[in-house]
Structures are given as structure tokens and as C-alpha cells.
Amino acid sequence: MxxxxxxxxxxxxxxxxxxxxxxxxxxxxxxxxxxxxxxxxxxxxxxxxxYDSPELRSAKRDKKFVEMQMESMEEEIAQLTAVIEEVEERDNSIYRIYFDANPITEEQRQAGFGGVNRYKNYEGYSNSDKVIALKESIDKLKKRTAIQSKSLDEIAVLAKDKEKLLASIPAIQPVRNQDLTRMASGYGYRTDPFNKTRKFHYGMDFTAPRGTPVFASGDGVVERADANSAGYGNHIRIDHGYGYVSLYAHLRQRNPYNVKVGQKVKRGDIIGYVGSTGRSQAPHLHYEVFKDNERINPINFYYGSLTPEEFNELLKKSQQENISLD
Missing domain, CATH: 1.20.5 (Single alpha-helices involved in coiled-coils or other helix-helix interfaces)
Known part of the structure; x- marks a missing residue:
């Protein structure tokens, strides 16, 4: 109370x-x-x-973690950008030039993204500018990587085709040096052995004993193996692709062929044997090379089997104007 x-x-x-x-x-x-x-x-x-509240401390910690991760991402993007730039440089200055492909322009590699604002959903936050910049860098890097990947796929196809081309070109001597008696006649004007007139000789004659192996000078497919071409006697033609054809004439009378029409052959395979059939005065191999249906000098295609000294000696002999054997 x-x-x-x-x-x-x-x-x-x-x-x-x-x-x-x-x-x-x-x-x-x-x-x-x-x-x-x-x-x-x-x-x-x-x-x-x-003193911060537990919630505030947690929020600050999360914010600091996000900022650290963003800084780490910036460093990684910079490193990846440096790597892709180096690959692009090699692609343009080495790979594409070697395989006769046009370089990819800087405008194509660095092209941006037009149209609508693709980063609208990232706006309105405390770190929006930084997040948008990172996202844009990642998108550009992804596009550059995709362009480079496509380029390397193209280079791989070109490389495979280039390897096939290099294997197909007639690049070795069809008769081995150790089997030769002499290099009888080269490409150019020579004296015809039958009528003694000056006449253009479209191949090279390699004198060797009957039965000496004749080798395919490049990869290809046997197009002909018969005696149905005037003057050549038993002969073989190989289609190497890319416009190249090689011809091997005056093969021996008996069992002249080691291949048949349609057969695929590799450079260095034995395809026939030296003889003296057709318009020939002595056992030898008459060898011709065609490019796009035009006869060309075979002397330019022996880089695959001769040393520089052997090539120079062969070149010297092939340029002598003498009497051909066919």
C-alpha cells in the first residue's frame, strides 16, 4: 500500500x-x-x-571473398588471353602460311557482340561494372578460342592433304644409281637414233641391264600397264593425283609388270623391269612426268632420293646433247 x-x-x-x-x-x-x-x-x-554484428561480419566476409575471387579470375583471364594470342600468332605466321591458307584478320578474331545488351541482368549491383567487364572478357575469349579451334581443324585437314600431296609427287629416281650403266639421255633436243634428226626428247633415259627393277616415283594408282601406245612398248602409267602422272616405258618383254591396272602403289614399290620393247635400241627405262597433261622435265623431281652431289652430276649428264635410245 x-x-x-x-x-x-x-x-x-x-x-x-x-x-x-x-x-x-x-x-x-x-x-x-x-x-x-x-x-x-x-x-x-x-x-x-x-563491434560488428554476426550478420554484418558474415556479409563483409562474403564480400571480401567475392572480391578475391574476381581478382583471381582477372589474373586467369589475362593468362589465357596471353596464351591464345601466342597461338593466334603462330597460326597466322607459321601454320596458315605453310599450308597456303589466308591468315585470319585481327578484326575477325577481336569482333565484339552487337545487338541487345547481353549483360543487363548483371546491372544494379555494387560490383556490376566489374562483373560485366569480367563476363565480357570471358565471352570474347570464348569466341577467340572457338575461331582458333576452327582454324586448327582447317589446318589439320590441310596438313593431311599436304602430307598426301608430298607423298604423291614423283620425287625419286625410278632406277637406283647402283643399277645404272649410265644416264643415256635427258629432257630436251636430242638426235633421234633411227632417222638421225634433231628431235625433242620428252623424258629421261636410264640405261640398265634387262630385268633391273623399276620403282614407282610417288604414291598413286596404276592407270595403264600395256603396250598399246606407239613407241613406248610395254609401259606403265601411274596417276599420282594433283595433276601428276608418271610414265615408265620399254619394259622387258617377258613378265614386264609387277602391278596391275587400278592397283594402289607407294613410292619405292617395284612396278616393273627394264627391257627394250617398243621403239628402243638398247635396254633402258624411258621415264616421263606429266603435270596437268603437259610433259615436264623429270630432273626437277629427284629431291627424294639423290644427294646434292648426285643431283648435280645427273643434271650435268642430262643436259648433254647426245643420241637418245628411243
Whole structure:
């Protein structure tokens, strides 16, 4: 029970009862509550500057982790960009030039992305600019990689075709040096052995004993193996592809062929044997090379079997104007 308080009234010279006003009480209570809230708020602000809440600490940690990952991604993108630039340089300056392919222009490799804003979903965040820049770098890198991958696929096809071409070109001497008696006649004007007139000789004559092996000078398919061409006697023609055809004439009478029409042969395979059939005065191999149906000098196609010294000696002999054997 609340205590009753009194005070002494000097005017009436008597004790009077103290009356407590409810409004004053309410005001005091309100003032106390307001003061308490104000002090608490000020303490909260002060504590917030000194101590982080668990949620705030977690958010700051996550933000720092994201920033670290973004920095790491920037470094990786820079490294990958350097690698792709080196591959592009090799592709343009070595591979594509070697295989007669046009280089890919810088505009094609560095082309951007037109049209709508593809990075709209990344806008409106605290790190939007950085995220968009990273995403754009990644997209460009992916495009450059795709272009380079397609280029290397093309180079692989060209390389395979180039390897096939190099294997197909008639590039070796059809009779081995150790089997030769002599190089009788070369490509150019020579004296015809039958009518003694000066006549153009479209091949090279290799003098060798009957039965000496004759080798395919390049990969190809046997196009002919017969004696149905005037003057050549028993002869073989090999289609090497790419416009090249080689001809081997005056093969021996008996069992002249070691191949048949339609057969695939490799450079160095034995295809027949030296003889003296057709328009021939002595055992030898008459050898011709065609490019796009035009006869060309076979001397230019022996880089696959002769040393520089042997080639120079053969060249010297082939240029002598003498009497041919056919």
C-alpha cells in the first residue's frame, strides 16, 4: 500500500496531505522511457562502430571473398588471353602460311557482340561494372578460342592433304644409281637414233641391264600397264593425283609388270623391269612426268632420293646433247 505523505503548511500552521498528480506521474514516466531509449540508441550506434554484428561480419566476409575471387579470375583471364594470342600468332605466321591458307584478320578474331545488351541482368549491383567487364572478357575469349579451334581443324585437314600431296609427287629416281650403266639421255633436243634428226626428247633415259627393277616415283594408282601406245612398248602409267602422272616405258618383254591396272602403289614399290620393247635400241627405262597433261622435265623431281652431289652430276649428264635410245 502506497505511503501517504504530508507537508507542513506555515500559513495554516497545520499538516496537509501531499496530493500526487497523475499527469505529472505520466510525464515523469514518459521522460524516463524516452531518456532510456535515447541512451540505448546512442549506445547501439557507438557499439556498431566498434563491434560488428554476426550478420554484418558474415556479409563483409562474403564480400571480401567475392572480391578475391574476381581478382583471381582477372589474373586467369589475362593468362589465357596471353596464351591464345601466342597461338593466334603462330597460326597466322607459321601454320596458315605453310599450308597456303589466308591468315585470319585481327578484326575477325577481336569482333565484339552487337545487338541487345547481353549483360543487363548483371546491372544494379555494387560490383556490376566489374562483373560485366569480367563476363565480357570471358565471352570474347570464348569466341577467340572457338575461331582458333576452327582454324586448327582447317589446318589439320590441310596438313593431311599436304602430307598426301608430298607423298604423291614423283620425287625419286625410278632406277637406283647402283643399277645404272649410265644416264643415256635427258629432257630436251636430242638426235633421234633411227632417222638421225634433231628431235625433242620428252623424258629421261636410264640405261640398265634387262630385268633391273623399276620403282614407282610417288604414291598413286596404276592407270595403264600395256603396250598399246606407239613407241613406248610395254609401259606403265601411274596417276599420282594433283595433276601428276608418271610414265615408265620399254619394259622387258617377258613378265614386264609387277602391278596391275587400278592397283594402289607407294613410292619405292617395284612396278616393273627394264627391257627394250617398243621403239628402243638398247635396254633402258624411258621415264616421263606429266603435270596437268603437259610433259615436264623429270630432273626437277629427284629431291627424294639423290644427294646434292648426285643431283648435280645427273643434271650435268642430262643436259648433254647426245643420241637418245628411243
Amino acid at each position: 502506497a505511503k501517504v505523505k504530508y507537508y507542513y503548511d506555515q500559513e495554516t500552521l497545520s499538516y496537509q496531505k501531499v496530493e500526487r498528480r497523475k499527469r505529472k506521474i505520466f510525464g515523469n514516466v514518459a521522460l524516463f522511457i524516452f531518456s532510456s531509449c535515447l541512451v540505448g540508441f546512442l549506445l547501439y550506434l557507438y557499439a556498431g562502430k566498434v
